[in-house]
Amino acid sequence: MQHSFFNTSHTMNPSQRSLSGSSQSPRSPSSSQPFLSVSVTDPVKLGNGVQAYISYRVITKTNFPEYQGPEKIVIRRYSDFVWLRDRLFEKYKGIFIPPLPEKSAVEKFRFSAEFIEMRRLALDIFVNRIASHHELQQSEDLRLFLQAEEETMERLRSHENGIFKKKPSDFMQIFKDVQSKVSDVVLGKEKPVEESDLEYEKLKNYIFELENHLAEAQKHAYRLVKRHRELGQSLSDFGKAVKLLGATEGNTLGKAFSELGMKSEALSVKLQNEAQQLLINFEEPLKDYVRAVQSIKATIAERAIAFRRHCELSETMKLKEINLDKLMLIRSDKVGEAEYEYNQLKAESEQATKTFEMIVRLMNEEIGRFQEQKTIDMGIAFHEFAKGQARLANGIADAWRSLIPKLEACSPSHRINQ
Numbered sequence: 001m002q003h004s005f006f007n008t009s010h011t012m013n014p015s016q017r018s019l020s021g022s023s024q025s026p027r028s029p030s031s032s033q034p035f036l037s038v039s040v041t042d043p044v045k046l047g048n049g050v051q052a053y054i055s056y057r058v059i060t061k062t063n064f065p066e067y068q069g070p071e072k073i074v075i076r077r078y079s080d081f082v083w084l085r086d087r088l089f090e091k092y093k094g095i096f097i098p099p100l101p102e103k104s105a106v107e108k109f110r111f112s113a114e115f116i117e118m119r120r121l122a123l124d125i126f127v128n129r130i131a132s133h134h135e136l137q138q139s140e141d142l143r144l145f146l147q148a149e150e151e152t153m154e155r156l157r158s159h160e161n162g163i164f165k166k167k168p169s170d171f172m173q174i175f176k177d178v179q180s181k182v183s184d185v186v187l188g189k190e191k192p193v194e195e196s197d198l199e200y201e202k203l204k205n206y207i208f209e210l211e212n213h214l215a216e217a218q219k220h221a222y223r224l225v226k227r228h229r230e231l232g233q234s235l236s237d238f239g240k241a242v243k244l245l246g247a248t249e250g251n252t253l254g255k256a257f258s259e260l261g262m263k264s265e266a267l268s269v270k271l272q273n274e275a276q277q278l279l280i281n282f283e284e285p286l287k288d289y290v291r292a293v294q295s296i297k298a299t300i301a302e303r304a305i306a307f308r309r310h311c312e313l314s315e316t317m318k319l320k321e322i323n324l325d326k327l328m329l330i331r332s333d334k335v336g337e338a339e340y341e342y343n344q345l346k347a348e349s350e351q352a353t354k355t356f357e358m359i360v361r362l363m364n365e366e367i368g369r370f371q372e373q374k375t376i377d378m379g380i381a382f383h384e385f386a387k388g389q390a391r392l393a394n395g396i397a398d399a400w401r402s403l404i405p406k407l408e409a410c411s412p413s414h415r416i417n418q
């Protein structure tokens with residue numbers, strides 16, 4: 001069975017829903033079916049000051065014969081996940097490599113409980129997307145990541161100089177660099193080397209627009225989470241103040257104020273809980289898809305590089321062929337050398353053409369899976385959002401409604417009307 005870029009192969013209860021709506025908890029698979037499931041758990045802070053970092057326990061369960069056994073537990077840090085992402089990006093051209101969560105540059109947020117948990121969830125999703133991808137799951141680098149000892153991983157990391165090492169926080173720089181390069185002069189001709197495929201142009205425009213719209217939606221989702229939290233805090237403060245006010249009053253009025261304060265504090269907790277659910281089930285999936293689109297743009301950049309090389313080598317080969325024909329015509333003693341160079345270049349050109357065609361084929365497959373899974377994941381995210389808002393609104397309305405009779409009993413106008 002082929003899994004989509006964004007799907008994983010686990011089952012879970014609703015409270016364990018992943019950032020993109022996919023499942024993340026290890027399943028209990030039938031031993032007759034091939035399976036590979038991974039859990040990223042137990043984040044622990046190690047070190048002090050600028051050297052401090054978070055380590056994670058990565059638990060792998062599988063019946064793949066190339067793995068060391070049915071279960072393996074290793075300790076990994078964020079830079080190990082970066083190493084895996086870089087290696088896959090270098091080796092699997094045309095495949096949308098799952099995105100990693102950002103590395104916070106703000107010290108006060110780096111080790112907050114919420115940031116650590118959100119990152120743990122995102123890393124869990126990242127590695128499970130790879131483990132469930134029909135090609136990426138066969139990667140030797142994935143097996144190393146899931147099984148190698150810490151010393152081995154440290155040694156591997158120290159030898160890497162991946163594309164993302166230049167600017168780890170700027171995925172878009174890759175795309176901008178390529179956009180500049182594809183317009184350079186090629187072989188002395190004022191001719192930009194770009195694909196002239198109308199459908200591909202539509203795809204690129206769609207990806208640009210999708211990123212903008214997702215980023216805008218995520219920005220407002222962030223504001224919604226913030227507003228819920230601020231309102232929750234305000235209700236908590238209000239509840240405490242009203243309870244103190246009630247304590248100074250007696251009889252019915254004091255009791256009513258006390259109940260109003262308790263209701264306010266209870267609603268504060270409800271709002272804070274709903275804000276957390278909104279963060280996990282709505283804001284984070286949107287942010288996750290912004291990162292995913294940036295991964296697609298990195299693949300688009302690689303396709304542009306491959307196309308440029310394919311064109312350059314084809315053009316150079318034509319010039320070499322013309323030169324070889326001239327040498328053969330005049331029976332030059334340089335024919336042998338020129339023929340060798342031509343054959344070498346021809347082999348390179350054919351390989352470049354195959355690489356480009358492979359990237360095109362894989363991208364077509366990947367974009368289809370991406371579109372299909374995006375529809376599912378966004379449907380889940382917005383459904384969870386609507387359900388949460390309805391649940392919150394009903395809870396708030398019920399809480400205030402239950403107080404109305406008691407507050408009315410304290411109102412002079414109410415007593416007069418009676």
